Amino acid sequence: MTAIKLENVCYAYEADGDKAAVNAVDGVSLEIEEGAFVAVVGHNGSGKSTLARLLNGLLLPDKGSVTVFGTDTRDEKNIYNVRSSVGMVFQNPDNQMVASVVEDDIAFGPENLGLQREEIIRRVDWALEQVGMSEYRKSTPFRMSGGQKQRLAIAGVLAIRPKVLVLDESTAMLDPKGRREVMDVIHALNKREKMSVIHITHYMEEVLEADRVIVMDGGRIALDDAPHAVFARGAELKKFRLAPPAVTLIADALAECGADIPRSVTTEEELEEAICRSLSKD
Amino acid sequence: MRDVAFGQYYPVSSPVHRLDPRLKIIFTVLYIVTMFFVASYFGYALVLIFLLSVCGVAHVPPKAMFKSIKGVIILLMITAVLNLFFYAGETSVEWTWWIFTVSPEAIDFALKMMFRLILLIMGTTILTFTTGTSELTDAIESLFKPLNLIKIPVRDIALIMSIALRFIPGLIEETDKIMMAQKARGADMESGNVFKRIKAMLPVIIPVFVSAFRKADELADALDARCYQASPKRTKMKKMSFAWRDLVAFLIFAAFVTIIFLDKYLWGGLDKYIVEAFNALIG
Amino acid sequence: MPIVVKGLSFAYGKGTPFEKKALDNISLTINDGEFVGIMGHTGSGKSTFIQHLNGLVKVQEGEVEVNGIKLTSAKRPKPDYKKLRATVGMVFQYPEYQLFDDTVIKDVSFGPKNMGYKREEAEEMARRALRLVGLDPDEVGEKAPFELSGGQKRRAAIAGVIVMKPQILVLDEPTAGLDPYGKEQILNLILRLKKECSPTVIVISHDMDEITRYASRLIVFGEGKVAFDMPMEQLFEHGRELEELGLETPTAVRLAAALKARGIDLGGGIVNMDTFTAAVLKKFAEKGAPVKEFSGIDWFGERAEGGGQGAAAPAQEAADDNGAADIFGEGL
Numbered sequence: 057m058t059a060i061k062l063e064n065v066c067y068a069y070e071a072d073g074d075k076a077a078v079n080a081v082d083g084v085s086l087e088i089e090e091g092a093f094v095a096v097v098g099h100n101g102s103g104k105s106t107l108a109r110l111l112n113g114l115l116l117p118d119k120g121s122v123t124v125f126g127t128d129t130r131d132e133k134n135i136y137n138v139r140s141s142v143g144m145v146f147q148n149p150d151n152q153m154v155a156s157v158v159e160d161d162i163a164f165g166p167e168n169l170g171l172q173r174e175e176i177i178r179r180v181d182w183a184l185e186q187v188g189m190s191e192y193r194k195s196t197p198f199r200m201s202g203g204q205k206q207r208l209a210i211a212g213v214l215a216i217r218p219k220v221l222v223l224d225e226s227t228a229m230l231d232p233k234g235r236r237e238v239m240d241v242i243h244a245l246n247k248r249e250k251m252s253v254i255h256i257t258h259y260m261e262e263v264l265e266a267d268r269v270i271v272m273d274g275g276r277i278a279l280d281d282a283p284h285a286v287f288a289r290g291a292e293l294k295k296f297r298l299a300p301p302a303v304t305l306i307a308d309a310l311a312e313c314g315a316d317i318p319r320s321v322t323t324e325e326e327l328e329e330a331i332c333r334s335l336s337k338d
Numbered sequence: 339m340r341d342v343a344f345g346q347y348y349p350v351s352s353p354v355h356r357l358d359p360r361l362k363i364i365f366t367v368l369y370i371v372t373m374f375f376v377a378s379y380f381g382y383a384l385v386l387i388f389l390l391s392v393c394g395v396a397h398v399p400p401k402a403m404f405k406s407i408k409g410v411i412i413l414l415m416i417t418a419v420l421n422l423f424f425y426a427g428e429t430s431v432e433w434t435w436w437i438f439t440v441s442p443e444a445i446d447f448a449l450k451m452m453f454r455l456i457l458l459i460m461g462t463t464i465l466t467f468t469t470g471t472s473e474l475t476d477a478i479e480s481l482f483k484p485l486n487l488i489k490i491p492v493r494d495i496a497l498i499m500s501i502a503l504r505f506i507p508g509l510i511e512e513t514d515k516i517m518m519a520q521k522a523r524g525a526d527m528e529s530g531n532v533f534k535r536i537k538a539m540l541p542v543i544i545p546v547f548v549s550a551f552r553k554a555d556e557l558a559d560a561l562d563a564r565c566y567q568a569s570p571k572r573t574k575m576k577k578m579s580f581a582w583r584d585l586v587a588f589l590i591f592a593a594f595v596t597i598i599f600l601d602k603y604l605w606g607g608l609d610k611y612i613v614e615a616f617n618a619l620i621g
Numbered sequence: 622m623p624i625v626v627k628g629l630s631f632a633y634g635k636g637t638p639f640e641k642k643a644l645d646n647i648s649l650t651i652n653d654g655e656f657v658g659i660m661g662h663t664g665s666g667k668s669t670f671i672q673h674l675n676g677l678v679k680v681q682e683g684e685v686e687v688n689g690i691k692l693t694s695a696k697r698p699k700p701d702y703k704k705l706r707a708t709v710g711m712v713f714q715y716p717e718y719q720l721f722d723d724t725v726i727k728d729v730s731f732g733p734k735n736m737g738y739k740r741e742e743a744e745e746m747a748r749r750a751l752r753l754v755g756l757d758p759d760e761v762g763e764k765a766p767f768e769l770s771g772g773q774k775r776r777a778a779i780a781g782v783i784v785m786k787p788q789i790l791v792l793d794e795p796t797a798g799l800d801p802y803g804k805e806q807i808l809n810l811i812l813r814l815k816k817e818c819s820p821t822v823i824v825i826s827h828d829m830d831e832i833t834r835y836a837s838r839l840i841v842f843g844e845g846k847v848a849f850d851m852p853m854e855q856l857f858e859h860g861r862e863l864e865e866l867g868l869e870t871p872t873a874v875r876l877a878a879a880l881k882a883r884g885i886d887l888g889g890g891i892v893n894m895d896t897f898t899a900a901v902l903k904k905f906a907e908k909g910a911p912v913k914e915f916s917g918i919d920w921f922g923e924r925a926e927g928g929g930q931g932a933a934a935p936a937q938e939a940a941d942d943n944g945a946a947d948i949f950g951e952g953l
Binding site for chain 3: 099202225233234260298309312314316324327
């Protein structure tokens, strides 16, 4: 089933002084299936974040339409249905928390929805368990690591029980360990809870873990394919200011210098295999 | 800046931490009022013993409580000195040196004032040490609920307060960072007169402002994304309810207040008996 | 003159109930002309350490000496902070957040003005610094900082630091939040600054694959101590300990180990993707396969000369074609 459908969506921020309004998102059509794990990449200013904010009605399209499980995001009456089906996690975990005690913060969403006390408690328990932070229920996030804080931010969103999780560069400010923690959590949610994940990132290693990659450029979708296929395009990626992950970079350099190695290699095992095979020939 | 002890939550589990926060706020208010009825050194000693016992039960090291005075020590000194030399009440003996005149009554008054201020600060610190900001705002919200009747959005105000409190440590950190960045570029914020210093703070204040707005922007999005204002009737996860421990705390506190009042109105300040006993002993 | 640190310890909130040890008996020396990478997880003490190099935190225990300026816990003699800050340039994380003045040129000349230069002199220095970071002072100089694009802002902020021509340049995660091309540009800029302005460079980074290509030495912090400070090749033999500190070994090192397990020994000296690629190509050449000469991985085709332990990349002294490569393609 289709979770989110965009049809020819355009969005422009208001003109700023002498600068004319330019479409930040410019005629995007897109369907996201339930249970999919989609990575969105693109250089700074390519329209990724604007796209993300269109998905849950934080921004409404100037032209075209965004439909979330059959509901148009411009339908004012149902905007909270849209927001509770599409949960959104942002870049800086410090700017997403409203309370100084973990459980109070997680409860914020369900409280806004006007749920019963018992249901709120159930959801807080469940959300904390999903991100592996149950033991921190009564703690204060102030002194936690970035990875832990971002997991809590995810829990805060999970408590509204979304079917789609959008992460807007949520790994950008974390160290490698924190990034791994967040990636593990969202993969588990995708597999176990069949939650759709839309992950916006600059880290190509994270892109490799997705089922599908959307490359944004100038507010449009430049590429939309499996990670493997996208990175196989090699030099074409430069146009979009992207570089493939380390393994592909090495494979490409080897191929460039005349070694018999396929350029589209994306995993260490594949590259290892290719080098072995190529060296043991003749 | 990170050393500010006043207003910090001390995250441990204790009977005091678990008390109903509304009760703690009421206690604190009553405590502040009671402090103006302390009549004798015996009374101050009793208050101190009371505070130390509360610290003990709350698992907060008394050292942390005493630290809270550090920030206002200069203020305390100034009031003490002013009280000492500008005492306007009746005096028995006067010792004069140059333009300064001191009397035993002035010393007595200045000392009592200082004790009162110190104990006031220490007492209120116990509230912030043992009560999280969200508990505090919840309690305030609950205590001010009647204002809803005259259409004051108590809930929203409480949320704003809670968010403001939550962002303070982050903003302090941010200020620290930007201050370092500008110092690294040779900015001098520690010398010169007041005007010079204020001007020297601009390269810090402007970026901190910009950063606060950026944070607010992202926070606004995060609030919306978490369905803020989705339902006209927000619910609450935490129910505040009276427990037996609240009753016990109430009785202990009532006993404490009673002794202070007895000391003032019935015994007329126990000090004079102590002084008499002391005189009898040596004389 | 090198940086010499002896027995440096530091705790936040010393004497309060919230005391937290950040540095624990650090001793190390950083020589002139080095490109040092500093790694470690959040809270490992690396940020506190670099703040010491600029006298931004007061030494509590031990001693720091930078270019002959001594910092100790003693109140007197007062170190010459002005001189220290002109010697050590500090680029903090997200440096664009520190921009404050109403024009770029004024902001960049903030440092020299603080050092007592006259306005004209300071602005001339600012113009030079802007050119050095690849911005055109005539084009952006009179603009307000917020009118610049994200990447330009970061470069302007870096200009505001290197404007004093510091001999030592310290950068805390200079590529954080940038897209791949933006990262490459900033890293190239750092190489260029090392050659033309600040011979000693210290970079805090979280990206193993990236930092190993640029740095000539890695120092790993863990729990407030120097966990590792040894030649890179040796360092990567401690894969498990690095993992415990939240760090990975570089992709290239893992690949080399895997190949070795399968009977292909690439030999020593493999610390990054350049050295790895060169070693594999050498194997191909030994087999008689027709391989071209390899001069380092350069995806965007804009890499400046003088990387760290690059394959054929020469050391910085070799690359002296007055270095005016227009790395940002925006005209100098």
